[in-house]
Amino acid sequence: MSVSRPARCLFSHPPIPTVRPRVRCRNFHTSPNLCERRRPRFPNIKAADMGLVDKPMPPPQELFRAYSEEEKALLAKKYTPEQIRAIEAGEAAIRPEDLDRQGVVRTDAGTLPYLDDFRHYRNVVDKRPQDETPEDPNTRFMTEEELGRSFSDYFHKLDKENPPPVRKPPQAGDQQFNPTRLNLLRADYEAPSYMGTNGPLPAGQSLLAPALPKDFSLDDTPAVKKEAAQEEDDENARDQLGVYKQLRKQTGLTMDDIMKLRVKTLVINYVTNQTRLGKIQSVLVLAIAGNGNGRLGVGQAKGQEMENTLNLARIAAIRNMQPVPRYEDRTVYGEVEGKVSAVKVQLMARPPGFGLRCQHIIFEMARAAGIHDLAARVPRSRNKMNTVKAAYQALMKQRIPDEVARGLGKKLVDVRKVYYGGRV
Template sequence: MGLVQQRISESASKLKPYTKEEKRLLAHKYTPEQLIAIEAGEAAIDPQDLVTQGAIRGDPYRLTYLDDMSQIRPYIDKPVRPAEETHTDPSIRLKTEDELAMAFHKYTKARQARSEAWQNMYGSLTDEQRQEFAEEKAAEAENPNLSPQERARLAAEAEEITEGPAETNYVEFLKFAKDPRNLFNAKNEAALLNQASEEAQELPKMADPGMRYVKEGEDDDPHMIRLLQTTGLTKDGMRRLRIKNLVQHRVVNQTRMGKIMSMYFLTIAGNQNGLLGIGEGKAAEVEDARRQAMMAAIRNMQPVPRYEGRTIFGEVEGKVGAVELKLSTRPPGFGVRCQHLIFEMARAAGITDLAARVTRSRNKMNTVKATFQALMSQRLPEDIARARGKKLVDVRKVYYGGNV
């Protein structure tokens, strides 16, 4: 019927060149270069695109909210796969522990080689001579004909000549950790993994990554060293954790050799700021069982979702064995009103407003496990919004009946 052509002609009639008065007003806000770019951009707009893409959709499959679609929000929008021309490997992954150890080993070797080269070239010179060399490198780095990478390399060399030989310290380790090429691997090569595993066994163990190497005899507990390596925590961070034994009893195993007695511990660990873990330990000696449970709890720490940093999201239920319980969110100032086991877990996780009710069995071990299961099974508002096709869900009225 010609309606589309009519709309195209109407849109084209609106795209008129700027008048002198309009240009004069725009010059107060934009630079001449920006005005040229604006005019070129508007001249490149096709009226057909305005008709097909600039109109608000009225079909039943339209979005229920307005969005300019110019930004990708990772929590809501589907991730876009990279195009083939970008040469990006979609199977990129974090390096394993052996690969990270191998990469850091090569990094330290390169730093040592650069330090030896510095000593050979500039070690015998005086400070004035080294300053002259550094000024020459800095002058070369200011050459505009060079590429940005070459100028950056010359500037780094000038700085290194002035500061002295390269040393592997904590600052250099941070530079190593910030480089994605050292942390990610886009190719899964078996030869590289085998080589990394062989050479990583010869590396010294690190208790505090990036700070210092652990020497023989410096720490008598190899289990604690391994725990620091696994979790990435420092010794100060380990001391700040809240660790508590919730269950402790004697276990007897009847065998043909008689009754074999051992101790059982169930321990929780948390940083009181959103991390919580539970661990079990059993051994013939009390101290061994306590250490096993403590290290397992620290190793199993996971982030606990918290609403406003003080309570949980909605009501969640947990069931382990015959224990059934329900955790409920509460408004600010309500406190943690529940039995002592759940109270200690909420305190370790940093939850200050919570109500809980345990039905049926009151078994202590299963109560702790069911509470941890319930805390991990919370439904986040982002997930609810994504399921409804929205970008934000206000849950205050649902959680608190409009009182907050």
């Protein structure tokens, strides 16, 4: 049996569509959509128009003056024509941009405290120059008479050059010999003690290895003694309890230097030890110290009195200060890690103006060391004492450009641009 299809009504409504029209949805945030944002009130200004971009430097021929005829004549006395042409070619190949980026005076902790042009010989810093005079085969030690005569002659020579500030007039029965301690020390050290073929040899020539250089200064004069005593009295007046007295003697720091350091107590732990006499309480303190310019130290002390323990921890931190490598005197070299027990600290270099974005313990350590741009993570345990030790370990194990160059077997100039952007 077949079922007939019903007839369609002429007045029936069209079917309702199943697809809804698209409605613009908006995310739930405060920022307006791109089409609703206002246009900037002021047009964009290029950095070159504001003077923020350095102008191209002139060529070396315009930046450096040429040699005069007098200077060329002086160079010709010391160098051959081929060497002079090599010098001129080397100076012409120098790029002024490299001098502008790399020819800066370093201010980190590893630099010398003076600018040396290497024209003068320094006994302590420089290597002792070799004596080019030929060895005398007849060199021998002086006898006692020759030693006495040599010492007497050299002392009278020094006495004439540097007479004592106050010489008493000779009295009846007094000797004319009125020595000074400075001249006696110099004569004992500098008087000739070896005899050669043509007479006494200078103090620098001997059969033995050269001794360590000595510094003879006028520290034994009454005026200098009085000034030193006055300075020590002032230092003791500022440190009445004598907390830093031994530290000043050991390190040579003054109270001004100690007060300028950034000393911070980071960890204080109270410990109770059960003994047969009962519970004995003690305190464990961890402190840091830095000069804000590339030096940082960590000190730890334990005791029963809080004030004494704090002072001991701070003194230990000042005594343990060591130089911290800093890239451009503001951040660390690349990414470094430190691990102590279950604590792991990751330090990452950041561009200028980034700031110190890390927890407060690492923040205080970076500020004391003079680091201004740094990011740090402590992904695992966050024990305070181990965090300080791990961060200090990470700062000390940085790979500086010298180590990278030695490890790769290259020169320092080859790794500057690759690893540190050329500003090292």
